[in-house]
Amino acid sequence: xxxxxxxxxxxxxxxxxxxxxxxxxxxxxxxxxxxxxxxxxxxxxxxxxxxxxxxxxxxxxxxxxxxxxxxxxxxxxxxxxxxxx
Numbered sequence: 326x327x328x329x330x331x332x333x334x335x336x337x338x339x340x341x342x343x344x345x346x347x348x349x350x351x352x353x354x355x356x357x358x359x360x361x362x363x364x365x366x367x368x369x370x371x372x373x374x375x376x377x378x379x380x381x382x383x384x385x386x387x388x389x390x391x392x393x394x395x396x397x398x399x400x401x402x403x404x405x406x407x408x409x410x
């Protein structure tokens with residue numbers, strides 16, 4: 326079990342809804358998401374695996390790529406960080 330599993334599941338759901346097939350192996354969804362956000366694929370992979378929450382400075386880019394409200398993304402990210410303490 327990873328530290329941010331619930332958060333990762335939420336991210337995966339939003340990514341799929343936004344058109345990034347991160348739930349399909351070798352479909353390139355993670356790579357496409359990374360390119361849209363402006364981060365390395367390994368960063369996206371770690372978030373999707375529940376190992377980390379994205380860096381604060383990229384929250385706006387993540388929200389935009391996932392097509393979610395920035396405030397919702399911020400709140401969910403903060404909640405995930407607090408729950409992990």
